[in-house]
Amino acid sequence: MKRRTLMHLAAAAVAIAAAAAPALAQDALRIGAVGPKTGPLAGGGAVTFWPNVQLWAADVNARGGINVGGTMRPVEIVEYDDQTNPGETIKAVQRLATEDQVDFILAPYSTGLNLAAAPIFDRFGYPMVTHTATTDKVAELSAQFPNMFFSLGGAQGIATGVVEVLTGLRDRGDIGNRVAMVNVADAFGIELAGAARPQLEAAGFEIVYETSYPLGTQDLSPIMKGAVAATPDAFVAWSYPPDTFALTEQAVIENLAVGAFFTAVGTSFPGYAGRFAAQAEGVLGVGGVHADGAAFQEYAARHEAVTGAKPDFWASAMTYSTFQVLEQAIEGAGTTDRAAVAQYIKDNAFETVIGTLDYDENNNNPAFWTVGQWQGGVFKGVASTGREGAVDVVVKPAWQ
Amino acid sequence: MDIVITGLVLGGTYALIAMGLNLQYGVARIMNLANGEILVAGAFAAFWFWTAAQLSPLLTIFLVAPVAYVVNWLIYVIILRPLVRRAKSRGQLEVDAILTTFGLGFVAVGLMLAVMGGDYFSYSYLSVPVMLFGEPYGLNRIVAFLAAVVICGALYLWLNRSRAGLAIRAIATAPASARLVGIDVPRLSARAFALGGAVTAVGGALISTFLTLDASTGVIFTLKALVIVIMGGVGDVRGTIVAALLLGLLETFVAVLIDPGLTLAAAYLLFVLILLFRPQGLFGRRTT
Numbered sequence: 001m002k003r004r005t006l007m008h009l010a011a012a013a014v015a016i017a018a019a020a021a022p023a024l025a026q027d028a029l030r031i032g033a034v035g036p037k038t039g040p041l042a043g044g045g046a047v048t049f050w051p052n053v054q055l056w057a058a059d060v061n062a063r064g065g066i067n068v069g070g071t072m073r074p075v076e077i078v079e080y081d082d083q084t085n086p087g088e089t090i091k092a093v094q095r096l097a098t099e100d101q102v103d104f105i106l107a108p109y110s111t112g113l114n115l116a117a118a119p120i121f122d123r124f125g126y127p128m129v130t131h132t133a134t135t136d137k138v139a140e141l142s143a144q145f146p147n148m149f150f151s152l153g154g155a156q157g158i159a160t161g162v163v164e165v166l167t168g169l170r171d172r173g174d175i176g177n178r179v180a181m182v183n184v185a186d187a188f189g190i191e192l193a194g195a196a197r198p199q200l201e202a203a204g205f206e207i208v209y210e211t212s213y214p215l216g217t218q219d220l221s222p223i224m225k226g227a228v229a230a231t232p233d234a235f236v237a238w239s240y241p242p243d244t245f246a247l248t249e250q251a252v253i254e255n256l257a258v259g260a261f262f263t264a265v266g267t268s269f270p271g272y273a274g275r276f277a278a279q280a281e282g283v284l285g286v287g288g289v290h291a292d293g294a295a296f297q298e299y300a301a302r303h304e305a306v307t308g309a310k311p312d313f314w315a316s317a318m319t320y321s322t323f324q325v326l327e328q329a330i331e332g333a334g335t336t337d338r339a340a341v342a343q344y345i346k347d348n349a350f351e352t353v354i355g356t357l358d359y360d361e362n363n364n365n366p367a368f369w370t371v372g373q374w375q376g377g378v379f380k381g382v383a384s385t386g387r388e389g390a391v392d393v394v395v396k397p398a399w400q
Numbered sequence: 401m402d403i404v405i406t407g408l409v410l411g412g413t414y415a416l417i418a419m420g421l422n423l424q425y426g427v428a429r430i431m432n433l434a435n436g437e438i439l440v441a442g443a444f445a446a447f448w449f450w451t452a453a454q455l456s457p458l459l460t461i462f463l464v465a466p467v468a469y470v471v472n473w474l475i476y477v478i479i480l481r482p483l484v485r486r487a488k489s490r491g492q493l494e495v496d497a498i499l500t501t502f503g504l505g506f507v508a509v510g511l512m513l514a515v516m517g518g519d520y521f522s523y524s525y526l527s528v529p530v531m532l533f534g535e536p537y538g539l540n541r542i543v544a545f546l547a548a549v550v551i552c553g554a555l556y557l558w559l560n561r562s563r564a565g566l567a568i569r570a571i572a573t574a575p576a577s578a579r580l581v582g583i584d585v586p587r588l589s590a591r592a593f594a595l596g597g598a599v600t601a602v603g604g605a606l607i608s609t610f611l612t613l614d615a616s617t618g619v620i621f622t623l624k625a626l627v628i629v630i631m632g633g634v635g636d637v638r639g640t641i642v643a644a645l646l647l648g649l650l651e652t653f654v655a656v657l658i659d660p661g662l663t664l665a666a667a668y669l670l671f672v673l674i675l676l677f678r679p680q681g682l683f684g685r686r687t688t
Contacts, residue, residue: 038513038518042615046518046519047519182660211660211661212661213655213660214661218410218624219409219541219651221537221538223660225402241520242617245520246610246611246612250538253528253529253536275523275524277524309519
C-alpha cells in the first residue's frame with residue numbers, strides 16, 4: 001500500500017515535470033538581468049529598471065515569445081542584485097555567462113555600472129544595449145567595445161538642452177541673465193556642471209552662485225539660502241533623487257523666486273509630482289518624453305497594469321525601448337548568435353515606445369530627450385536632440 | 401544667528417539618529433550595525449501610515465515606539481543574548497555583535513525590500529516655512545528638533561533621576577560590579593537595547609518628514625550614528641547630544657562660510673581630532 005502511494009506520487013511528479021518542462025527549460029530564451037536592488041542606486045533601479053524587465057518579459061511571453069528563426073521562444077529572466085557595487089555587477093555578468101549560460105544579458109542600470117560591466121560583456125561577446133548610461137566618451141567606448149550601444153545621450157547634449165531652454169526663456173523676456181548652479185559632488189554632477197558652465201557663459205549668462213555638496217548631504221538649506229541670497233533668475237541643480245527632493249522642498253521653504261527651476265535626476269519620477277503636487281508645476285528636469293504621444297501613453301498604461309507602478313518620464317521608456325531593440329534584433333537576425341544580433345542592431349533602425357532608435361556609426365543614438373517640464377501634472381519633453389513631440393516651455397510660476 | 405539655528409536643527413536631527421545607538425552600545429554593549437535599518441523601518445512606518453491613512457507622523461511615533469521596543473527586545477533576547485552569554489571578554493562580544501548585527505542589517509534590508517519594494521519613500525509633511533528671527537525654516541525640521549529635545553531631555557532625566565536609570569548607568573560604567581549590587585544586568589540590558597531601538601525608530605519616523613529614504617539607505621545613518629556616539633563618549637547621553645550639536649553646527653558653519661562641498665571633510669576632521677586627542681570621546685571615561 002505504502003509503496004503504491006509512493007509510486008503514484010512519483011508518477012504524478014514526473015507528469016508535472018514533463019508538462020512544465022517544455023515551457024521553461026527546453027526552448028525558453030534565457031535572459032540575464034543585473035542591476036541594483038540594494039545600495040545607493042536601488043531607489044532609481046526600482047523606479048526605472050526592474051519594472052521594465054518585468055514588463056518586457058510579460059509582454060514578450062503574452063505574445064508567445066520571441067520568434068527565433070521560425071520558433072516562438074518565451075523568455076525566462078535570470079536576475080541578480082549587484083548591490084550598486086561595480087565589482088558585483090562584473091561577477092554577476094560572469095556568472096550569467098558561464099554558470100547560467102544565458103542567451104542574452106540586459107544592460108545594467110546607471111552609467112557607472114554599465115562602464116564597469118562593459119569589458120566583461122565584451123569578453124563574452126554579448127551585445128550591450130545600454131539604456132541608462134550617459135557619457136561623452138561614446139566614440140572611445142564603442143571603438144573599444146564594438147557591441148556596446150548608447151541610447152540616453154551624454155553630458156554635453158543634456159547641458160546644451162538646458163542652456164537652450166534657459167536661452168529661450170531669456171529671449172522671450174521671461175527670465176534675466178543670472179543663474180545659480182549647484183551640483184552633487186560625484187561623477188554625474190561634476191561632469192554635468194563642467195559641461196554646463198562654459199555653455200552658460202558662452203550664451204551670455206552670469207553664474208551668480210555656484211557650489212557643490214557631498215552625496216548624501218542631510219541638510220541642503222545652507223545651499224538654498226546661498227542661492228536665494230544671490231537673487232538668481234534661474235536655478236540649475238545637477239542632483240540625484242534624494243537631493244532633488246530636498247532642494248525642491250528647501251526652495252519652497254525659502255521661497256526661491258526664479259523663472260526657471262531645474263533639478264536633474266528624480267524630477268521625472270512620478271513620486272516627484274506625488275510629493276509636491278501643485279508645487280511641481282513648471283519645474284524643469286533632465287529627460288522628458290513625448291508624454292502626449294499614443295505610444296508613450298499606451299506603454300505607461302501597460303507599465304502600471306503589469307507592475308503596479310507608473311513609469312518615470314525619462315529613462316523608463318528608454319529602458320523598455322532598448323529591450324525592444326534586443327528583441328527585434330533577435331527576431332530580425334533569426335538567430336541567437338550574439339555577433340549576428342549585434343551586427344543587426346548596427347545595421348537597422350528600430351520602432352520602439354520612445355520612437356525610432358537608429359544607432360549611428362559610433363553605436364550612439366543621436367536623438368534623445370534632454371529637458372522636460374511638469375505641466376498640468378505631466379512631465380512633458382521640452383527639449384531634445386531630434387525627438388518629436390516637444391511642447392513649449394513655460395515660465396515657472398511662484399511657489400504656492 | 402541663521403547659521404546657529406540651522407546648525408542646531410541639524411544637530412537635533414543627528415541626535416535623533418545617534419541616541420538609540422548610544423543606549424545599545426553604551427549599556428547593552430551591542431555595537432548594533434543594523435541600527436540604521438531600524439531607523440529606516442521607522443521612517444517607512446511613518447510613510448506608510450501617511451500615504452495609506454493620512455496619519456500624521458507625530459501620531460505614528462506613538463505606534464512605532466512600542467512596536468520597535470518589542471521587536472528590538474525580541475532581537476536582543478533571541479539573537480544577541482546567546483552572544484553575551486558566550487562571550488569571555490568585552491572584546492569578543494564586540495566582534496561577535498558586529499558580525500551578527502552586520503548580517504542582521506542585510507536581513508532587514510531584504511525584508512524591507514520584499515515588503516515595500518526598492519522605491520524611494522518620500523512624502524510632504526509640514527514642509528511649510530516658519531519665520532524665526534526673520535529667516536524661514538522648514539517646519540518639519542523644527543518639529544523634529546523639538547522632538548529631539550523632548551526625547552533627549554526625557555532620557556537624560558530618566559537616566560539621572562530614576563532608580564532604573566541609575567541601574568542602567570551602573571551597567572554602562574561597570575557591568576561586572578553592577579551585578580554585585582543586585583542589579584539584574586541581563587534584564588536591564590535587554591530593556592536598554594529595546595529602548596535604543598525604539599528611540600531610533602521614532603527618530604526615523606521624524607526624519608522621514610524631510611529626508612528622502614529608501615530600503616537600503618540605513619547604512620548611511622549607522623555610520624553617522626557611530627561617529628557621533630564615539631565622538632561623544634560611549635554610554636553617555638550628554639556626550640551624544642553635545643557631539644551631535646557640535647557636528648550640526650560645524651557642518652552648517654562650513655557650508656555657509658567656506659564651501660558646502662567641504663562639510664563631510666570637516667566632520668571627519670573633527671572626528672579624527674577627537675580620536676587623536678580624546679580617544680574616549682568628549683564625555684567618555686578613560687578605560688584602563
